[in-house]
Amino acid sequence: MEEEENLQGKYFSITDPKGTNTVIYQVNRTEKEYLKTSPKYTVERLDYTEEIIGDRKKKTFYVDNPAPDGNPLVILSFGKEKVIVNMGFLDYDVVKISKKPMPMSFKTLYNEEATEYKEFAYTPNMKRPISIIDPETTEEIKPILYFDEETKEVKGKCKLKPYKKYFAFEIGSENKKK
Numbered sequence: 090m091e092e093e094e095n096l097q098g099k100y101f102s103i104t105d106p107k108g109t110n111t112v113i114y115q116v117n118r119t120e121k122e123y124l125k126t127s128p129k130y131t132v133e134r135l136d137y138t139e140e141i142i143g144d145r146k147k148k149t150f151y152v153d154n155p156a157p158d159g160n161p162l163v164i165l166s167f168g169k170e171k172v173i174v175n176m177g178f179l180d181y182d183v184v185k186i187s188k189k190p191m192p193m194s195f196k197t198l199y200n201e202e203a204t205e206y207k208e209f210a211y212t213p214n215m216k217r218p219i220s221i222i223d224p225e226t227t228e229e230i231k232p233i234l235y236f237d238e239e240t241k242e243v244k245g246k247c248k249l250k251p252y253k254k255y256f257a258f259e260i261g262s263e264n265k266k267k
Contacts, residue, residue, distance in 0.1 A: 098151055099151075099155045101182070102150070104145050104148075105145060112134065113137075113177075114133060114162065114163040115160050115161070116132060117131045117133060126242070128259075128260075129260075130218060159180040159181075160178065161177075162184065163177075163258065163260070164176070174258075217232070217245055220257065221249070222257070223255060223256075230248070231247075232245030
């Protein structure tokens with residue numbers, strides 16, 4: 090019976106004002122058996138449905154396998170020339186916006202040279218610690234997967250176009266010093 094409840098998942102809605110497009114990522118802690126060779130956290134974009142209400146968009150986001158102790162969330166609201174970053178937490182059926190930020194690094198990627206590739210490692214269960222987003226469309230840049238013979242790891246490579254800005258973020262460990 091307990092497994093059936095997990096399959097149902099959870100959902101919540103937000104409403105974007107005109108000119109704003111919000112996407113939400115769930116933060117996953119890497120399983121203990123993979124921690125020595127993998128990042129401590131990975132990110133997973135939540136699926137959503139969209140409903141137009143006047144000049145606003147109501148989005149309903151879905152968490153397929155909610156954790157019993159809740160799910161940390163990264164809420165990214167893309168507007169014209171800016172990104173608002175919030176941390177949240179799905180606790181039962183309520184989304185709480187965090188007052189204490191989770192350690193996260195983010196930056197704008199831009200290159201005027203030829204096509205650039207950004208590389209990163211995957212966990213053994215095919216999850217990744219970083220997401221690269223096109224801020225104009227808010228679509229994720231899908232990585233090309235390959236097996237690195239030297240390190241014996243599955244890695245991802247994102248192809249970035251020259252003269253174009255991208256938004257990239259990665260969840261870090263609290264004890265990591267910059």
